[in-house]
Amino acid sequence: MQERRKNRRIMDDVNKFTTLLGEKARFIGTMKGSDNCIVYGHVEGDCQCDGVLVLGEQGGWRGNISAPNVIISGNLTGNIDVSEQLEVSATAHIKGNISSPTMALAEGAVHIGEIRMDRQTDVVHFKERRAEQTSVPDLSTPDKVRTDKSK
16 A cells, blocks of 8 residues: 555545455454455454454454554454554444554544554544545445545
8 A cells, every 4th residue: 555645544545445344244263464454244353454454333343453554433342553543433432452653533432441652643533524425435335336536
């Protein structure tokens, strides 16, 4: 993935997701890979990925996550280790420790645990202002996938 422009949201630079776990799917085991991954279902296990990992609003994860860029909108019980940027949406419920150099935390998000930021940065609080786009794209049906980024 190309280098992110400062103060941009993670989804602004993602072209596609090559791994999708659907809403009714359940995965048990260790997830590894270098592609972008979006999870609408439920995972029990750890993740070590080199792309963007998104946990959708209806998604659930029980285990630890390690990735460069992560967006959490669902329920996570486990620790998160992010090397670049973490976004926590208003619908997120996290029970576990967070380690990330930069973090955007939406108003309304719930977090129980510690936050460790190794570099001197500020925690950014935000209200979602994108009325037409949610923080996580709905890829459950093909007609909802937007291919033209100019819209």
